[in-house]
Amino acid sequence: MRTRLLTLAALAMTLAACTNDIENLNDGPVAAQFTAAIGNNVTATTRVSGTDGTKWDKGDCIGITCTGGSSYNNVPYVTNNGDGNFNPASDDIIYYDNTDEVTFRAYYPYKDDDEMTEGKIAATTNAKAQEVQTQHDFLFANGAKGSTYNPDVSFTGANAFSHCMSRITLNFKGGRGVTIPTDGPTSYTLKGLLLQGTFDPTTGQTATTTTTTADVTLPGNRTSSIFFPQEVESIGMEILLNGNTYYTALPVKEDKLQSGKEYHYEITISHKDVMVNASIKAWDKVNENVNVNI
DSSP states (O other): OOOOBOOOOOHHHHHHSOHHHHHHHHTOOEEOEEEEOBSTTSOTTOOOOSTTSOOOOTTEEEEEEEOSSOSOOSEEEEETTSSSEEEESSSOOOEEOSSOOEEEEEEESOOOGGGOBTTBEEEEOSTTGGGGGGGTOOEEEEEEEEOSSSOEEEEOGGGSBEEOSEEEEEEEEEOTTOOOOTTOOSEEEEEEEOOEEEEOTTTOOEEEOOSOOEEEEEETTOOEEEEOOEEOSEEEEEEEETTEEEEEEEEOGGGEEOTTEEEEEEEEEOSSOEEEEEEEEETTSOOOOOOEEO
């Protein structure tokens, strides 16, 4: 079993340690214990693909790095029960071997170093990718601390995971003379978006990697989609319903899809027009709300 040890304190500090410290170290290295939450308004045991974006799923795996020169880098830990308690996903286990406090960062979803390009994770957000959104619902957490005598590392509160992408959610409603089926319209198309990009697991930063926009056509019952943050004045939309095609545009506050924001659109379809009411909030907690009618 590989057990790379965190960097030892200077010999002088070790010799000056109190008796209890020495006794604890003589018992062997202490394993770090990790818990994590998504959003600073939820607890460590709330669970990524839940409807509110603050829930872990069984088997979700994060990559943990000890900052400050340690050899622990991108170590996989998994929440087997989806309860926010993370355990080693391999024989690579993070240990303390002295009383120094250590700082950690983490990201989701875990990728092996060989799956990255220049340290970044590449992804697409096309229609196929929207079927398994957890693969590009990038999360990042930083600043959680632990030590030999406080081995529990808690990615919660101000150090909780936060969403790094932008989320669009839709609610279709029937207006005068129009009835929406229970499974929604036949399909809808979001137009003019940048679909390729990268995620940096060391900083939580995302970036688009193309200047060519594309359209995404989704079934009407898939009312949630995740995209890279990007500049866009509005998102053109075509809706196929009962053999008819309706056209509208989704307004975007400040002409930008922002990291960690959820853009919710209530779309009311009538025979003669389409009304859109837009609200914007932080993805993992209630924040601002802005309403726009077009």
